[in-house]
Amino acid sequence: SQTIHQWPATLVQPVGSPLSLECTVEGTSNPNLYWYRQAAGRGLQLLFYSVGIGQISSEVPQNLSASRPQDRQFILSSKKLLLSDSGFYLCAWSVRQSYNSPLHFGNGTRLTVT
Amino acid sequence: GEDVEQSLFLSVREGDSSVINCTYTDSSSTYLYWYKQEPGAGLQLLTYIFSNMDMKQDQRLTVLLNKKDKHLSLRIADTQTGDSAIYFCAEIGGNTDKLIFGTGTRLQVFP
Numbered sequence: 001s002q003t004i005h006q007w008p009a010t011l012v013q014p015v016g017s018p019l020s021l022e023c024t025v026e027g028t029s030n031p032n033l034y035w036y037r038q039a040a041g042r043g044l045q046l047l048f049y050s051v052g053i054g055q056i057s058s059e060v061p062q063n064l065s066a067s068r069p070q071d072r073q074f075i076l077s078s079k080k081l082l083l084s085d086s087g088f089y090l091c092a093w094s095v096r097q098s099y100n101s102p103l104h105f106g107n108g109t110r111l112t113v114t
Numbered sequence: 115g116e117d118v119e120q121s122l123f124l125s126v127r128e129g130d131s132s133v134i135n136c137t138y139t140d141s142s143s144t145y146l147y148w149y150k151q152e153p154g155a156g157l158q159l160l161t162y163i164f165s166n167m168d169m170k171q172d173q174r175l176t177v178l179l180n181k182k183d184k185h186l187s188l189r190i191a192d193t194q195t196g197d198s199a200i201y202f203c204a205e206i207g208g209n210t211d212k213l214i215f216g217t218g219t220r221l222q223v224f225p
Binding site: 006034036043044046049090092094102103104105106107108110 | 145147149154155156157158159162202204212213214215216217218
């Protein structure tokens with residue numbers, strides 16, 4: 001069966017510090033991978049999605065970036081965090097090129113920028 | 115662009131039915147989904163419906179789709195305190211791999 005892992009579960013970082021969140025998927029190959037952010041009391045905002053190694057699409061301009069160094073690994077990064085980067089970050093995967101494939105989410109990372 | 119809207123809050127008494135509504139704008143939507151998010155957790159897929167269906171029932175859950183009005187609803191029968199969570203609807207268009215999520219509806223169940 002497929003599983004998705006995100007870490008860390010919680011993170012407190014000072015403004016201006018770097019960020020690296022990791023997500024890995026097991027039990028499937030060539031997945032679509034996604035990073036979402038959920039701000040407090042708000043809905044989900046798609047940040048990045050990837051359909052293959054090295055292929056990243058950015059949905060919103062910001063100081064975050066994403067990379068996919070391996071087929072089942074997706075990394076969210078920042079060189080300098082802002083207060084507005086605080087939120088709940090969710091990684092997700094879906095079956096590639098399957099338009100009825102739902103997203104399967106990890107348990108999320110709660111990021112607090114102080 | 116595509117837009118998906120939901121009311122923010124719903125409060126129901128335990129044992130009553132809950133109806134969570136969602137409207138969307140993308141007329142090419144092929145699949146529509148309902149997700150549940152418990153506090154501090156990721157999203158859990160509850161159910162989905164294909165756009166050529168009007169209704170889908172899965173135990174206590176009933177999904178109704180009015181494609182003409184672009185309106186989707188989730189009915190939870192015999193609502194329990196464990197159903198308290200945020201519920202998101204989401205849609206996927208015909209030519210995309212991206213799900214567009216609604217703002218989420220916070221369901222509170224009181225005894």
